[in-house]
Amino acid sequence: MKLLLHLPVLKFVAFVLVHQNKPCPFCVGATVVPDPLVSSISAPLPSPSFSPISPIASSMASFSPGIQQGSERHQMDPHMKILIALIVTCATLGAVLLSLLCLWFYHKKYKFHRKNARSSDVEKELASSPFFGKFDSIKMVGKKGSVTVIEYKLLEKGTSNFRESNILGEGGFGCVYRACLDENLLVAVKKLDCASQDAEKEFENEVELLHKIQHPNIISFLGCSIDGDARFIVYELMHNGSLETQLHGPSHGSALTWPMRMKIALDAARGLEYLHEYCNPPVIHRDLKTSNILLDANFNAKLSDFGLAVADGAKNNNNIKLSGTLGYVAPEYLLDGKLTDKSDVYAFGVVLLELLLGRRPVEKLAPTQCQSIVTWAMPQLTDRSKLPHIVDPMIKDTMDLKHLYQVAAVAVLCVQPEPSYRPLITDVLHSLVPLVPVELGGTLRVTQPVPPADAPVPSGQ
Incomplete structure (x- = not known):
């Protein structure tokens, strides 16, 4: 490398020595060929065979443009050659430095590509999919038109190879697993078997909707992945599971007080209002149920599972396949x-009826006979003398009866057979806000009863 850097300087020294008719010390044994033009100028002139130039001719020569320009050209040629040599030397040196810089950049780029080979392969596989081709980027989250891609091996490791003990719940096309992607990053991973076209469509639909939605009462979408026929959607982990598990699981709703149940209903209403009123186009969830209402560590409720959701469904419902869960599907x-x-x-x-009564949406009366919670409860919900007796035993006698009657009235309106009799979700939201304590997100101010002035003071105080 040092020799390459000094090579232009050596050429310049040799050039100068040649023009001085001196041998180049770096070219021992080489024959120096003098420049014909320089030799003709430096050689001694022959004796003149004509008479000397007269003073008039001499003065004419001094004023003749042709003679003056020719004389200056012969005098400037050596300087021009030195200037050209300097330019060539600088150009050669610049070319060498540029080559070295290109080599350095190539080395850095090659090293970077080797480091990110695996993630690049995953992105290429996803980018080649027609679905992911809809998005501008598949690298970053939080930007419009972008989806996060998570490497499959990271999910495999985080779920301990999808161990059965990490299953949080099961759905129609797969299971939801608890995963640890980092030391402090706990997530939920939905694994879908997309061998069928319906499962693939649900996966695409959910990712396409959730990556655009950000709301406190809708589950946060973190990313997705793909491996063969399997598809994966990664969400934030909801530590208290689903509302279904809390109500109908081993605890039978013991952790859900009356104020907490009203808060969960209010949160779910806020999530639905966002979908119906603030999304453009509006979104119909189409599969709202207690198993799709998830609860975080503070029992904040968030809507999840948007595989069946429909954007602008009121106008484009001719080709929609009938889907939903028995007991929650509207009759029309x-x-x-x-x-x-x-x-x-x-x-x-x-x-709302499940929160009030603690019963499942559909219950078996006999091996071939079922009864819905709506059919069973409707005659008693409008009878104030019967209503307090059918309330979930876990919350019985823990609420103001006026609030109980009001919530029952809202539930009755929501499950009317005729759609036009049902309220908008915004109206439902406004009805629930005054029933939820301020500290839980509502406007209800709970005041402790003040004891009379002459009341006896408890012992020990």
Whole structure:
């Protein structure tokens, strides 16, 4: 490398020595060929064979443009050659430095590509999919039109190879697993077997919707992955599981007080209102139920599972396949296939009844006979003398009866057979806000009863 850097300087020294008719010390044994033009100028002139130039001719020569320019050209040629040599030397040196710089950049780029080979392969596989081709980027989250891609091996390691003990719940096309992607990053991973076209469509639909939605009462989408026929959606981990597990699991709703249940209902209503009123186009969830309402460590409720959700479904519902969960499906959708935002309101009414009564949406009376919570409860919900006796035993006699009657009235309106009789979810939200304590997100101010002035003071005080 040092020799390459000094090579232009050596050429310049040799050039100068040649023009001085001296041998180049770096070219021993080489024959120096003098420049013909320089030799003709430096050689002695022959004796003149004509008479000397007269003073008039001499003065004419001094004023003749042709003679003056020719004389200056012969005098400037050596300087021009030195200037050209300097330019060539600088150009050669610059070319060498540029080559070295290019080599350095190539080395850095090659090292970077080797380091990120695995993640690049995953991105290429996803980018080649027609679905992921819809997005501008598949690298960053939080930007419009972008989806985070998580490497499959990271999910495999985080779930201990999808161990059965890490299962949080099961759905129609797969399971949801608890995963640890980092020392402090706990997430939920939904694994979908997309061998069928329906499962693939649900995966695409959920990712396409959730990556655009950000709301405190809708589950946070963190990323997705792909491995063969398996598809993975990564969410934030909700530490208290689903509302279904809390109500109908081993605890039978013991952790859910009356104020907490009203807060959960209010959170779910806020999530639905965002989908119906603030999304453009509006979104119909189409599968609202207690198993799709998840609870975080503070029992904040968030809507999840958007695989069946429909954007602008009221206008484009001709080709929608009938889907949903028995007990939550609105009668007009079940019988006529008519889907509107009032279908979600019906399902919300069923969830509200579950919170009030602690019963499942559909219960078996016999091996071949079932009864819905709506059919069973409707005659008693409007009877104030019977209503307090059918309330969930876990919360019985713990609420103001006026609040109980008001919530029951809202539930009855939501599950009306005729969609036009049902309220908008915004109206439901406004009805629930005054029933939730301020510290839980509502406007209800709970005051402790003040004892009379002459009341006896308890012992020990």
